[in-house]
Amino acid sequence: MHVVVLVKQVPDIEKVRFDFETGRIDRSSAPAETNPFDLNALEAAVQIKEELGGTVTAISMGPPQAESTLRDAIARGADRAILLTDTRMAGADTLATSYTLACAVKVLGGFDLVICGEKTVDGDTGQVGPEVAEFLGIPHVAYVSEIREVERDRLVVVADMGDKYLVEVRLPALITVTKDVNTPRLPTLRDRLRARKAEIEVWDADVLSKVCDPGRLGFEGSKAIVFRVVVPRREGGGCVFLEGEDAVKRLVDILEERGFLC
Amino acid sequence: MTGVLVFAEWREGRVHPVTYELLGKGRELADKLGVELWSALLGYRVEELAKELIYHGADKVFLYDHSSLRVFDVVRYKENLVRLTKEEKPEVFLFGATPIGRSLAPRVAAALNTGLTADCTDIFVDENGEIVQVRPAFTGNILAYIKTRSRPVMATIRYRVMAPLPKDTSRKGSIVRKEVVEVKDTGIIVLRKVSERKVNLADADVIVAGGRGLRRKEDLAMLKELAELLGGEVGVSRPLADEGWLPREHQVGFSGNTVKPKLYIACGISGSPQHLAGMRDSELIIAINIDPSAPIFRVAHYGIVGDLYEVVPEIIREIKARKLSVRR
Numbered sequence: 001m002h003v004v005v006l007v008k009q010v011p012d013i014e015k016v017r018f019d020f021e022t023g024r025i026d027r028s029s030a031p032a033e034t035n036p037f038d039l040n041a042l043e044a045a046v047q048i049k050e051e052l053g054g055t056v057t058a059i060s061m062g063p064p065q066a067e068s069t070l071r072d073a074i075a076r077g078a079d080r081a082i083l084l085t086d087t088r089m090a091g092a093d094t095l096a097t098s099y100t101l102a103c104a105v106k107v108l109g110g111f112d113l114v115i116c117g118e119k120t121v122d123g124d125t126g127q128v129g130p131e132v133a134e135f136l137g138i139p140h141v142a143y144v145s146e147i148r149e150v151e152r153d154r155l156v157v158v159a160d161m162g163d164k165y166l167v168e169v170r171l172p173a174l175i176t177v178t179k180d181v182n183t184p185r186l187p188t189l190r191d192r193l194r195a196r197k198a199e200i201e202v203w204d205a206d207v208l209s210k211v212c213d214p215g216r217l218g219f220e221g222s223k224a225i226v227f228r229v230v231v232p233r234r235e236g237g238g239c240v241f242l243e244g245e246d247a248v249k250r251l252v253d254i255l256e257e258r259g260f261l262c
Numbered sequence: 263m264t265g266v267l268v269f270a271e272w273r274e275g276r277v278h279p280v281t282y283e284l285l286g287k288g289r290e291l292a293d294k295l296g297v298e299l300w301s302a303l304l305g306y307r308v309e310e311l312a313k314e315l316i317y318h319g320a321d322k323v324f325l326y327d328h329s330s331l332r333v334f335d336v337v338r339y340k341e342n343l344v345r346l347t348k349e350e351k352p353e354v355f356l357f358g359a360t361p362i363g364r365s366l367a368p369r370v371a372a373a374l375n376t377g378l379t380a381d382c383t384d385i386f387v388d389e390n391g392e393i394v395q396v397r398p399a400f401t402g403n404i405l406a407y408i409k410t411r412s413r414p415v416m417a418t419i420r421y422r423v424m425a426p427l428p429k430d431t432s433r434k435g436s437i438v439r440k441e442v443v444e445v446k447d448t449g450i451i452v453l454r455k456v457s458e459r460k461v462n463l464a465d466a467d468v469i470v471a472g473g474r475g476l477r478r479k480e481d482l483a484m485l486k487e488l489a490e491l492l493g494g495e496v497g498v499s500r501p502l503a504d505e506g507w508l509p510r511e512h513q514v515g516f517s518g519n520t521v522k523p524k525l526y527i528a529c530g531i532s533g534s535p536q537h538l539a540g541m542r543d544s545e546l547i548i549a550i551n552i553d554p555s556a557p558i559f560r561v562a563h564y565g566i567v568g569d570l571y572e573v574v575p576e577i578i579r580e581i582k583a584r585k586l587s588v589r590r
Contacts, residue, residue: 013401014535025400036517094368095377121516124399125380127368130336134372139337139449142365145510156453160361161334162273164456170449179517180510216375223377224395228407239549239562247566248573251548252580254564258546260468260492260525261584 001054001152003045004114005078006101006132007038009062009069010122018231025229034069037117039076039184040177045115046077047182048150055079057111059104061089061097067200075187075195082108086204091219094123098131099221103212104203105136113155114174118143129176139173145180265298265322266291267352267414269343270315271362272305277314279465280358282426284419285319287385288356289427294387297353298322302346304339306332309437316435319427323435324350328442334362337448340369345443347374352414354393356385359418367418377410379417401516402539421464422522461495461511463519468494468527471514471541472502475530475551475570479507484574485529491581492525499531515540530570533558550574 009032016030045056058073060066061084070081082104089100105111114136119126126142133140143160156168157175169175187195205217215221242250255261266288271278285301292299298321303312305327312323326342347355347370355370357363359381371378383405384396393415395408410416463469470489472482482496489496496512503513514521516536526544531537533549533556541547542561549562550573559565566573 016400016403018400018403025404093377094380095371095375098368098372122400123380124401124516126364127371127378127380130365130368131372131378134340134369140365140369141450142336143361158456161365161452162278162361163458166453166456168451168453173449178510223375223412224379224408224410225377226406226408230405230407231403232405239559239565241554241559241565241567243567247568248576248580251564251566252577252584255492255525255581256584258525261581 001048001052001113002111003048003054003056004105004108004111005038005041005045005056005058005073006114006116006128007042007058007060007069007073008035008120009033009060009066010035010120013121032065032068034072035117035120035122037119037121037177037179039117040179040181041115041117042073042076042078043182043184044147044177045113048113048147049077051150052152054112057082057108059084059101059108061085061092061100061104070200071195071198072187074198075191076184080201081198082201082203084203084208087218088205088214089218091222092217093222093224094125094127094131095223096217096219096221098128099135099212099216100208100218101128102132102135103208105132106211107203107208112152112171114138114172116174116176118176118178126176129174133174136172136174139169140175141167141169141173142176144175144177147181264351264353265300266295266354267300267302267347267350267356268320269355269357269363269366270301270303270311270323271358271360272303272308272311275311277311278358278360279426280360280363280419280421281315282318283421283424284356284358285315286426287419287424288354289319291354291385291387291393292321295353295391300324300350300352302326302343304331304342312437314429316437317429317431317433319433321435323437325437325439326442327439328444330444331442333452335448335450335452336365336369337450338443338445339366340373341443341445342440343370344373346440347414354385355414355416357416357418359420363418367416371416374414374416376412376414376416379408379410382417382419383423385417385419398539401535402542403535420520463495463497463512463514463521466495466521466523468492468525469497469514469521469523469541469544470494470527470529471497471499471531472529473499473531473537474501476502479505481571482507484578488527488574488578488581491578491585494523494525497521499537500534528558528562529574531558532556533561
């Protein structure tokens with residue numbers, strides 16, 4: 001079984017700062033980490049490998065420093081790690097990102113399953129998984145919260161489609177997983193040391209050239225263009241504090257006036 | 263003549279309310295652009311629903327009625343929508359940002375090689391006649407304004423943000439039956455429904471939510487009692503959902519549910535950025551927290567600084583007393 005996991009390096013969202021004047025995201029203000037949802041994707045891949053044997057390949061697209069996220073993936077059990085990095089890939093929207101990742105999976109070849117986190121914490125679109133599946137021409141199941149059965153040629157999963165459904169999908173396929181799918185294990189110190197020495201393969205656009213149209217990479221291949229970013233000022237201090245002995249009474253007055261006690 | 267196309271999502275024989283919201287917004291866009299408002303309805307024996315779409319603003323419904331479309335198969339739905347888009351060439355194509363919409367729209371967009379904007383909170387036609395999409399990113403800390411340089415402009419739109427038009431049964435429109443693309447084997451078999459979504463926080467008008475200020479799982483009963491008195495649901499912050507105090511469907515926040523109820527009562531929730539991102543658009547926010555510097559008070563309209571173990575029972579007593587006096 002060859003499982004491919006798509007991972008992304010993101011800023012720690014709880015720490016990142018924003019410039020109200022310029023609308024810029026100060027990425028240097030927060031440490032980079034692996035997208036939290038991708039940890040569940042990696043764990044799912046490693047569990048499948050443990051059950052059926054095989055290999056796990058982690059792929060990430062990003063700047064050269066995204067290498068550390070691939071080392072994290074190796075520490076967590078990936079056997080091979082590929083970093084797609086090239087200025088020609090930069091400035092990509094989800095369409096161009098997905099196209100690039102799909103091209104890399106095609107070049108890699110011989111895969112049975114692709115796993116993604118349900119979304120990233122910075123982009124928050126959840127679009128890349130399904131788009132990659134379309135570019136690869138394989139079925140996908142999104143928002144998988146449980147993997148019930150794993151066989152060489154099929155998976156049975158529980159997925160959120162409004163209600164939860166049991167879905168069987170033939171491999172090769174792609175799934176996106178939610179946080180419910182598993183609890184990611186923490187890498188041991190030994191894993192970390194091993195990962196530090198591991199080779200991270202670096203692919204530029206030329207490596208993809210056999211399967212890809214260079215005009216569809218990066219900003220050039222992007223269709224949804226951000227032309228303005230606004231950091232909304234959240235007016236603080238608007239809260240009316242209810243104090244004193246009758247605080248609760250006044251609160252319930254407000255609820256009553258607004259018709260919540262009917 | 264082209265149009266604004268809305269994907270009609272439905273479940274259990276009823277149109278999903280987000281579809282009516284999209285038709286409300288779609289109507290506005292179509293009128294501004296001087297085009298028709300269309301809807302694509304896929305399913306089996308769903309013609310009655312097509313009329314509902316017209317009553318809520320659609321000029322034309324493209325109906326794909328076939329037994330193979332009885333359940334949601336993302337590949338089958340995609341094939342039909344891609345063909346429809348190529349035939350009718352809509353200017354704009356909107357989906358609800360629901361689990362189904364967020365799974366289906368990207369496949370359609372990739373097949374059409376067009377841009378797709380996720381989870382929009384607004385979409386409008388600017389002074390130059392261009393379509394602008396607005397979406398929060400970075401856990402709601404920034405708003406991105408996006409234009410799409412391909413057609414159709416595709417977007418998923420957040421639930422409970424747009425206003426639907428009132429139902430008008432005198433509204434006229436046409437239903438166009440389309441030939442269904444039959445895909446024999448998509449590789450996907452939907453076996454059965456595992457569980458109903460018992461609570462849908464996104465639909466709740468009132469949410470009473472608890473956070474780490476709660477000491478024991480059993481104490482959720484107190485919040486449940488308050489929620490019931492107010493006709494609402496119980497929500498929890500991420501740490502409590504992680505601990506398994508309540509299933510994930512009760513979780514409010516970025517990695518749970520984004521909610522916009524009429525009333526949100528936060529009990530013992532400090533207000534991490536990811537939690538605030540999931541509830542700050544609620545109409546009335548009341549926060550109860552022992553720490554006056556808790557970030558939750560920055561988004562709350564009313565706050566009580568105090569121990570939730572004292573304040574919440576007191577609120578329950580007060581509400582009960584008033585309800586009783588009304589009955590007398």
